[in-house]
Amino acid sequence: xxxxxxRGKMLETSGVVADAVIGKGAPLMLEYTAExxxxxxxxxGEDRNRSYFTYYSELNRSSRGIVYVxxxxxxxLALVSTVGNxxxxxxxxxxQNKKKKYKTNTNLFIANMCVADILFTLPNPVIAIxxxxxxxxxxxxxxxxxxxxxxxxxxxxxxxxxxxxDRHSCIVKTLYKHLNELTAKIAITVCWxxxxxxxxxxxxxxxxEEFDFGADKVKICTLMWPKGPLVRVSAVYVTIxxxxxxxxxFVIITYNYVSLFKTLWKQREKMKRRLxxxxxxxxxxxxxxxANELSGAxxxxxFRVVKMLVxxxxxxxxxxxxxxxxxxxxxxxxxxEAMRTSSWAFLLxxxxxxxxxxxxxxxxGLFNQEIRRGIRHVFRRFQMPGTKQGESTSSSNSPPPIPxxxxxxxxxxxxxxxxxxSCFTTTEPPTAVxxxx
Numbered sequence: 001x002x003x004x005x006x007r008g009k010m011l012e013t014s015g016v017v018a019d020a021v022i023g024k025g026a027p028l029m030l031e032y033t034a035e036x037x038x039x040x041x042x043x044x045g046e047d048r049n050r051s052y053f054t055y056y057s058e059l060n061r062s063s064r065g066i067v068y069v070x071x072x073x074x075x076x077l078a079l080v081s082t083v084g085n086x087x088x089x090x091x092x093x094x095x096q097n098k099k100k101k102y103k104t105n106t107n108l109f110i111a112n113m114c115v116a117d118i119l120f121t122l123p124n125p126v127i128a129i130x131x132x133x134x135x136x137x138x139x140x141x142x143x144x145x146x147x148x149x150x151x152x153x154x155x156x157x158x159x160x161x162x163x164x165x166d167r168h169s170c171i172v173k174t175l176y177k178h179l180n181e182l183t184a185k186i187a188i189t190v191c192w193x194x195x196x197x198x199x200x201x202x203x204x205x206x207x208x209e210e211f212d213f214g215a216d217k218v219k220i221c222t223l224m225w226p227k228g229p230l231v232r233v234s235a236v237y238v239t240i241x242x243x244x245x246x247x248x249x250f251v252i253i254t255y256n257y258v259s260l261f262k263t264l265w266k267q268r269e270k271m272k273r274r275l276x277x278x279x280x281x282x283x284x285x286x287x288x289x290x291a292n293e294l295s296g297a298x299x300x301x302x303f304r305v306v307k308m309l310v311x312x313x314x315x316x317x318x319x320x321x322x323x324x325x326x327x328x329x330x331x332x333x334x335x336x337e338a339m340r341t342s343s344w345a346f347l348l349x350x351x352x353x354x355x356x357x358x359x360x361x362x363x364x365g366l367f368n369q370e371i372r373r374g375i376r377h378v379f380r381r382f383q384m385p386g387t388k389q390g391e392s393t394s395s396s397n398s399p400p401p402i403p404x405x406x407x408x409x410x411x412x413x414x415x416x417x418x419x420x421x422s423c424f425t426t427t428e429p430p431t432a433v434x435x436x437x
Contacts, residue, residue: 039343040333041211041220051337052209052222053330055146056130058343059218070347071128077354078124081117084361089114091365091374105166105184110364112188113159117357120152124354131347135218136208142221147203153323153353154195154245156360160316161249162187163364164256172259198244201237238331246324253316257309264305308367315363319356322349 038060041052092107123145130136210219225234326349329341365371
């Protein structure tokens with residue numbers, strides 16, 4: 001047994017641990033934590049010691065069983081995200097070129113978010129390999145992996161913010177000028193280009209570092225920020241990342257959907273008063289029945305919208321807050337050399353963010369009645385022989401679909417059946433009823 005000195009006490013440890021951290025015969029004064037030499041490694045310098053977080057690598061595991069659980073969930077999340085987002089993107093993009101009612105900015109933003117979701121979880125098998133091997137044995141792909149995750153994470157988060165802004169402009173119409181299709185495409189392009197540029201430091205400063213590990217050497221993919229003469233580059237970048245990556249989009253999404261909910265509630269009260277008046281017409285039987293049917297269909301649509309709004313805000317907060325906190329904790333541990341944050345905690349936070357990429361198709365796709373019908377149409381192509389092609393599971397008496405992307409202002413359907421507003425143009429059966437989602 002070798003003896004290594006720590007602040008205020010001596011810790012007996014194996015020769016492997018001592019050699020891995022400080023090299024033979026060189027005692028180091030550090031505070032011992034459970035993650036010492038599992039998720040953190042220390043290199044002795046002439047002027048100061050420097051600690052390195054292992055990120056996806058984890059050394060000296062007490063049990064290998066948890067590795068297989070990690071691999072299972074990493075691969076499962078990648079599979080669910082890829083299948084779900086591919087399906088939603090296919091339905092939206094294939095109909096975007098065929099049907100005018102799909103030609104909305106929100107659908108463009110949804111398709112863009114699906115692409116980012118897929119690319120975000122695509123490297124999961126690589127992460128699974130690293131977790132299985134413990135050390136980093138994949139060469140120069142270290143920077144590429146981290147760069148991809150930052151770029152795609154920022155893009156998918158800002159896609160959700162753009163969706164909320166577009167819906168806000170269609171319904172509330174007080175803060176944002178409504179985007180036309182060209183402006184929406186420019187916004188998507190700017191989102192990708194700015195993310196590519198913002199993540200360049202991640203690609204540059206993530207590198208493979210080698211450490212002595214007993215008689216052998218071990219490599220990890222870690223972040224090595226340059227030493228700034230006046231300020232810590234790591235602190236500046238991580239602070240900007242958290243503000244751009246989490247706080248700003250969360251404020252935008254929350255504000256837009258709270259405003260949307262308030263507007264929806266006001267319109268609901270107006271419609272209630274209007275329907276109550278229509279229930280006392282000259283011909284009470286037919287008019288009252290029509291008003292009741294309209295009220296029931298409207299309540300169902302409103303309930304779906306409210307579910308979507310609440311789910312969006314709650315899911316964003318729950319699934320991206322751990323990632324933002326881990327960035328700050330790793331930064332704090334690196335500055336103070338506390339070395340308390342575990343690579344397993346980092347992986348857990350990343351997997352929660354991966355789960356967001358899996359539920360986005362549900363929140364932004366399956367809550368949309370038109371997209372649900374598009375999905376049923378896709379599966380109907382693979383139906384069993386003998387099933388009638390025109391068969392539909394929906395009731396013929398169900399109200400006409402109003403997708404969430406049609407969450408616009410007051411719409412009047414005239415005798416021609418053409419619905420016009422600032423968000424879309426489409427054709428539906430003629431009616432004189434004004435409606436708002």
